[in-house]
Amino acid sequence: MKLIICEKDNAAKRIASILSDDDMTVEKVGRVPVYRFMWEGEETCVMGLRGHIIELDFPKGMSSWEGTDPRSLIDARPVKNVSEHSIATKLKELSGEASSILVATDFDREGELIGSEAVEMALGDLEDKRVFRARFSSLTPDEVRSSFNKLTRLDLALANAAETRQVIDLVWGATLTRFISLASGRLGHAFLSVGRVQSPTLALLVDREKDIRAFEPVPYWRVEARFERDGITFDGTHLDGDIHDKVRAALLFSRVKGASEGMVTSVTKRNRTEKPPVPFNTTQFIRAANSSGYSAARIMSIAEDLYTRGFISYPRTDNTVYPKGLDLRKTLETLSQGPYRVHCEQLLSRETLVPSRGEKETTDHPPIYPTTFASKDELGPERFKIYDLVVRRFLATLNDPARIEITSLKIDVLGEPFSSSGSVLTYPGWRSVYDPGEKDEPPLPVLSMGDGLNVSDVSLSDKETKPPKRFSQGSLIQEMERLGLGTKSTRHEIIQKLIQRRFVEDNPTRPTLSGEALIGSLEKHAKHITEPVMTSRLEQDMERIAGGELAQSSVLMESREMLHSIMDVLEEHKAVIGSDINGALRSQDIVGKCPRCGNDLLVVRSMRGKRYVRCSKYPNCSRSYPLPQKGKVSFTSEQCPNCKSPMMMLYRRRGAPFATCMNMECPSRKQKDEAGATGGAPDV
DNA sequence: GCAAGGTC
Numbered sequence: 001m002k003l004i005i006c007e008k009d010n011a012a013k014r015i016a017s018i019l020s021d022d023d024m025t026v027e028k029v030g031r032v033p034v035y036r037f038m039w040e041g042e043e044t045c046v047m048g049l050r051g052h053i054i055e056l057d058f059p060k061g062m063s064s065w066e067g068t069d070p071r072s073l074i075d076a077r078p079v080k081n082v083s084e085h086s087i088a089t090k091l092k093e094l095s096g097e098a099s100s101i102l103v104a105t106d107f108d109r110e111g112e113l114i115g116s117e118a119v120e121m122a123l124g125d126l127e128d129k130r131v132f133r134a135r136f137s138s139l140t141p142d143e144v145r146s147s148f149n150k151l152t153r154l155d156l157a158l159a160n161a162a163e164t165r166q167v168i169d170l171v172w173g174a175t176l177t178r179f180i181s182l183a184s185g186r187l188g189h190a191f192l193s194v195g196r197v198q199s200p201t202l203a204l205l206v207d208r209e210k211d212i213r214a215f216e217p218v219p220y221w222r223v224e225a226r227f228e229r230d231g232i233t234f235d236g237t238h239l240d241g242d243i244h245d246k247v248r249a250a251l252l253f254s255r256v257k258g259a260s261e262g263m264v265t266s267v268t269k270r271n272r273t274e275k276p277p278v279p280f281n282t283t284q285f286i287r288a289a290n291s292s293g294y295s296a297a298r299i300m301s302i303a304e305d306l307y308t309r310g311f312i313s314y315p316r317t318d319n320t321v322y323p324k325g326l327d328l329r330k331t332l333e334t335l336s337q338g339p340y341r342v343h344c345e346q347l348l349s350r351e352t353l354v355p356s357r358g359e360k361e362t363t364d365h366p367p368i369y370p371t372t373f374a375s376k377d378e379l380g381p382e383r384f385k386i387y388d389l390v391v392r393r394f395l396a397t398l399n400d401p402a403r404i405e406i407t408s409l410k411i412d413v414l415g416e417p418f419s420s421s422g423s424v425l426t427y428p429g430w431r432s433v434y435d436p437g438e439k440d441e442p443p444l445p446v447l448s449m450g451d452g453l454n455v456s457d458v459s460l461s462d463k464e465t466k467p468p469k470r471f472s473q474g475s476l477i478q479e480m481e482r483l484g485l486g487t488k489s490t491r492h493e494i495i496q497k498l499i500q501r502r503f504v505e506d507n508p509t510r511p512t513l514s515g516e517a518l519i520g521s522l523e524k525h526a527k528h529i530t531e532p533v534m535t536s537r538l539e540q541d542m543e544r545i546a547g548g549e550l551a552q553s554s555v556l557m558e559s560r561e562m563l564h565s566i567m568d569v570l571e572e573h574k575a576v577i578g579s580d581i582n583g584a585l586r587s588q589d590i591v592g593k594c595p596r597c598g599n600d601l602l603v604v605r606s607m608r609g610k611r612y613v614r615c616s617k618y619p620n621c622s623r624s625y626p627l628p629q630k631g632k633v634s635f636t637s638e639q640c641p642n643c644k645s646p647m648m649m650l651y652r653r654r655g656a657p658f659a660t661c662m663n664m665e666c667p668s669r670k671q672k673d674e675a676g677a678t679g680g681a682p683d684v
Numbered sequence: 685g686c687a688a689g690g691t692c
Contacts, residue, residue: 008691031692051690058686065685073686084691110690166688173687181686188685195687304692316691490689 002039003098004046004134005091005118007105009033010308011139012048015104018144019044032090045094049105053084053091054117056170065187070179071567074560078170080117088121095122103154104134104147106364109542112155113162119154126156137363140325160552161542168538168559169196175563176529176570180518183574184581192518192581193501196534197486198494199522202503203530204479205511206519208468215467221249225418226457227262227411232445236411236420242463252416253460259413264451266410274402276430278320278358279367280393282488283481285315289389290474291437295506296492302386303368311374312390316489317365320358326366328353328398335391337373343395343433356397369394396434403427407444413455420444470508483532484539517584521577526566590616591635592646597621601646603635613646613662625662642668 004019006012009032016024016035024037035046056078062068082088095101101122103115119131133154136147176194186192223238238256243249280288282300289299303315322328329348336344347353358367370391376384405426411418422444425431447453471479477491486494498504503515511519522530544550570577589602591613600616601623614624627633628650638647640661647659661669 049690050692053690056687063685070686106690114690162689169687169689171687175686177686191685193686197688308692487689489691494688 001094001097002042002044002100002102003094003122004044004102004104005115005122006046006048007051007111007114009048009050011104011106012046014139015144016046018139018141019046019148029090030086032086034090034094042099045098046104047087047090047094049087049091049114049118050084052110052114052117053082053087053121054080055083056166057081058170058174065178065182065191068178070175070182071564071571073175073178074171074563074567076171078167082121091118091122098122098130100130100132101128102132102134102148102151104136107135107137108364109158109162109546111364112158113166116154116156116159126154126159138323138325138366140323142325155546157548158546161545164545164552164555165538165542167556171560172196172529172563175567176522176526179567179570180521180577180581183570183578184585185578186581186585192514193497194518194522194529196529196538197480197490198497199519199530200483200485200532200534201476201480201494202498202511202515203519203523204476204483205471205498205504205509206516208470209511209516212467212470217464217467218244219246219462219464220244221246222461222463223249223252223256223416224457224459224461225256225259225262225413225455227420228454228456229445229447229451234420234422234442234444236409236418239410239417239419249460253458256413256416256458259455259458262411262413262418262453262455264409264447264449264453265412265417266408267447267449268408270406270408271426272404272406274404274429274431276356276396276399276401277393277434277436278356279322279369279397280390281318281320281358281360281367282316283318283478283491284320285368285390285393286477286492287474288393288437289386290472292385292389295496296473296477297496299386300492302383306379306383306387306390311370311372311379311387313367313369313371314365315368317362317367318360318488319362319365319367321361321367322355322357322369322397323363323366326369328355331369331371331394332398335370335373335395338375340373340391340395343399347395347398353398392434396430399430399433400427402429402431404440406441409444409447411453413458470510473506473509476509484535485532513584513587514581517581520584521580525569525573525577528562528566591648592639594621594623595639595644596623601625603627626664627662640666640668642666 004015006015012035016037019039020037024035027034027036032047037044058073058076059079062073062076101119103119105111105115116126119126131154132151134147134151136143173195180194181187181191184192220242222242225236227234227236238252240252286296286299290296300315306312307315332344332348368390374387379387403426404423406421406423408421409419421441423441424443473495476495480486480491499506502512503518504511519530528534541550541555545552545555590600591603592601594601594615597615597617601613602616603611603613611627611629612624613627615621634649635646640647640663643661643663643666645661645663645666648662649659663669
């Protein structure tokens, strides 16, 4: 029996169907399907893994954070634990009968390691002569068949490179995470974490926040006017544009103030073509979907769901070029229903279809595109929103460029020149189906030189330069990609992790005090882990390991030495690190003054994990307040006028947030409760 | 209760 091993069930099913010409049986014991058929005269089984089926960890004896010197983790030998037991069992069972094993995992570095893990588990020997490797860049019949016709061997150097990354990430991550948590006494649920990807990502947000804080706005002025002709109004600006000299601005304004008429002195038109957008990779997909208000993690979870239901292609991809094997015409035919019908038919009537293409062409997966038609009723509003975006983007990539006519006017107002511009979509092309999310200038009335205009609202407007913008989750993911941080599959998870650990608040994405304190300390004493260079350096080393120029052992040795010297510095400053972080964290937890004794009130968690507020002088002062356990709460610096307890803002699922006193016994609160405005607060 | 990378 031949055993074919794939990275996931979906790929297993597809490969089995291609090799068997759809003549196969499925056997499903537990949650692990196995596809059986006859292939080249031999019984063949195909099974899918679930990505990595083993996980690196430290030996059991080192699992206690308090009882282990973090530094001892550096030279510890990580152990491999099975993380997918049902898969492992099935794999061992089938490999017992196998005369050969064909590794058909994804054609990338992690795929090589995932395949190697499976072989190690199945046969205990990576160099076993019964093991072969099939490499295909897309799951099309031609590609798959030809890859199985020219089987090669596992690339152990490539797998080694991936394993090196695993070890370095675990050793650095665990050592620094435990050290920082121990140094600041933040253990259990409140631990602080450090990692090669998460820390530089958090540092991006902290740096941006610092830039915003340090930003000093520069004032400037604009002389503006509103024009009207034939009932159509439009705005114009003095030709000097942004004026940085207040005196000059005032002078210009004084010349035109109170004007009631203007005259068109020039009309110029030019045409601009706007190329269709390129096919969706994960980053651009998240960025486009992010404007819907969903978090990156939520978007990916919806995409995952659409993928497993067969509505869209694989959502984790870096590819922005449709592969040759993708039948665009057939895809259009299946989509040609409901709201997409007109667009599809229009495209299908063409002799040739020329899709747009992005800069990055990879071979693992196609760009994200719709695979089947689905209606809004079938998907529900939330899923449909994401699906509709994918369909429209796909249709846009096959469509013509849009043409826009831009009109620029020059207008004389009491001898001063003003300008205005407007645009008209003269040929919508791809814009008829896809909204690029940018606002166009409104159109202007039809005008010619010498035409008179009514002028109103001549104004001198005060402006100031704006600080840099905070990252949205979409733009953060784009920046991570640019810097090489994380992968298409992990970037959204990293952001989610930073939010869960309370280093980052979403919406808008900004660091919390603990996030800032953590990065502040790391930048001072262990700068390397907060910089993207660590990742690019690791990438270089991995390439050299894969190319046979470097040994895994020497890279690991160097990495461990480096971490030792970082730990030298950290240990020397352990006390300062602890007090720096704790100082910042304490101020994060202070919500107001205790009305009983005047000391700080703190937000804390009870032994059972419930949040509440208590006096910092507990047990000397026993004043405490319950908090609602669900939903967001924020604290204002105000006191209740009735009882002097601190005020808080409650954010509800529906309706606007509202301010209330923390004191359940307060008369002001009683009225609100009767009105049904608050949820129940728990006992603490 | 540590990382980041696969996948569900």
